[in-house]
Amino acid sequence: MPTIEEEIARIEEELKKTQYNKATEHHVGKLKAKLAKLQKAKEERRRGGGGTGFFIKKGVYPSVALIGPPSVGKSSLLNAITNAESRVGDFDFTTLSIVPGIMEYNKMKFRILDLPGIIEGAGSGRGRGREVISVLRNVDLVAIVLDPFKFNYEYIINEIRNMGIRLNEEPPKISIIKKDRGGLNIMTTGKVQVDTDLFTIIAREFGLINADIIIRENMDSERFIDGLMGNRVYLKAIFILNKADTPEFKDAYEYLKSRGIDPIPVSAANHENLESLKKAIAENTSMIRVYLKKEYENEPDEEPMAIREGSTVEDVCRMLHKDFVERFKFATVKGKSVKFPNQRVGLDHVLADGDILTIYIKKG
Ligand SMILES: Nc1nc2c(ncn2[C@@H]2O[C@H](COP(=O)(O)OP(=O)(O)OP(=O)(O)O)[C@@H](O)[C@H]2O)c(=O)[nH]1
Numbered sequence: 295m296p297t298i299e300e301e302i303a304r305i306e307e308e309l310k311k312t313q314y315n316k317a318t319e320h321h322v323g324k325l326k327a328k329l330a331k332l333q334k335a336k337e338e339r340r341r342g343g344g345g346t347g348f349f350i351k352k353g354v355y356p357s358v359a360l361i362g363p364p365s366v367g368k369s370s371l372l373n374a375i376t377n378a379e380s381r382v383g384d385f386d387f388t389t390l391s392i393v394p395g396i397m398e399y400n401k402m403k404f405r406i407l408d409l410p411g412i413i414e415g416a417g418s419g420r421g422r423g424r425e426v427i428s429v430l431r432n433v434d435l436v437a438i439v440l441d442p443f444k445f446n447y448e449y450i451i452n453e454i455r456n457m458g459i460r461l462n463e464e465p466p467k468i469s470i471i472k473k474d475r476g477g478l479n480i481m482t483t484g485k486v487q488v489d490t491d492l493f494t495i496i497a498r499e500f501g502l503i504n505a506d507i508i509i510r511e512n513m514d515s516e517r518f519i520d521g522l523m524g525n526r527v528y529l530k531a532i533f534i535l536n537k538a539d540t541p542e543f544k545d546a547y548e549y550l551k552s553r554g555i556d557p558i559p560v561s562a563a564n565h566e567n568l569e570s571l572k573k574a575i576a577e578n579t580s581m582i583r584v585y586l587k588k589e590y591e592n593e594p595d596e597e598p599m600a601i602r603e604g605s606t607v608e609d610v611c612r613m614l615h616k617d618f619v620e621r622f623k624f625a626t627v628k629g630k631s632v633k634f635p636n637q638r639v640g641l642d643h644v645l646a647d648g649d650i651l652t653i654y655i656k657k658g
């Protein structure tokens with residue numbers, strides 16, 4: 295029996311050879327579905343095997359990953375916009391692990407992660423490519439850093455895509471209801487039109503025999519497969535073009551513009567345009583504001599705490615004091631995340647924008 299890798303290689307080869315047209319589109323769709331399934335199996339086996347991947351936890355601040363080719367100045371940028379000191383070198387692969395730093399903008403804090411450079415073939419394991427890219431699964435924003443000497447961004451996007459991460463794309467609007475019988479029904483809403491025959495073949499390939507699949511947007515087979523896979527990650531991405539101080543900058547900038555990419559021009563070396571970069575980071579990450587009110591006070595603090603969307607009471611406790619989680623009694627919240635004012639909540643309560651939060655702590 296062929297191994298998963300051999301099977302993947304065989305299908306990839308066949309896809310390359312097959313001309314895409316009306317006559318072959320069903321065959322191609324089926325091949326793509328098979329490929330997606332095999333890649334999932336490979337991924338699961340890899341996870342099961344443990345591995346030494348980099349791992350970051352979602353924290354209370356939005357996190358932003360600086361990713362790009364080696365030597366474009368990712369570490370220099372981190373050092374310029376945060377309190378961190380990451381090693382800078384004029385040779386490739388200066389950075390070998392994740393280096394975090396905290397950036398402040400308008401009294402909000404952001405966690406910026408400097409990553410090792412990635413080269414073509416990263417997704418198939420060249421360098422530590424796979425581990426580097428898998429870090430993106432837990433960040434809020436991807437910042438693709440390029441420079442006038444390395445601005446071939448396509449391979450980076452492809453490597454990221456091949457690892458199941460979708461940039462600047464909404465999740466496909468599709469719901470799957472599995473049933474005991476009744477066969478496979480592919481339904482669309484409103485004016486949505488899809489190739490139902492093709493989607494039926496693909497869904498069968500995924501083992502869906504009895505199910506209602508409701509599709510709420512016009513989509514191609516690739517997005518349909520993404521919807522069936524369920525393990526895709528959807529992230530915002532921005533582009534940064536560094537080294538604006540060099541004579542080669544202009545051509546690279548114009549090239550990217552001509553390809554529909556609107557990079558933020560910066561110079562880490564000369565600290566040029568870093569405010570615009572910080573602003574772009576703030577605008578592309580979802581923050582909420584929470585007002586803390588002390589137990590014995592009537593009014594909350596004037597300055598809100600800016601934290602990432604989805605943060606819990608526990609996240610806030612950890613931010614305030616290292617013992618707060620251990621000494622936590624309960625908290626009360628007034629605002630959109632609760633049903634009535636001053637409702638009691640626990641550590642796992644998810645906060646909403648504008649909430650007023652009071653934390654009750656056992657006296658130590
Ligand atoms: N002219 C110019 N050079 C820069 C700028 N930013 C960084 N450099 C230089 O580019 C080289 C690489 O910088 P790093 O910050 O180490 O690049 P990196 O992307 O972190 O590299 P890896 O960690 O190896 O992936 C160093 O020689 C820096 O001094 C810039 O804005 N302008």
Ligand SMILES: [Mg+2]
Pocket residue numbers: 368369370380381382388389408409410411
């Ligand atoms: Mg570096």
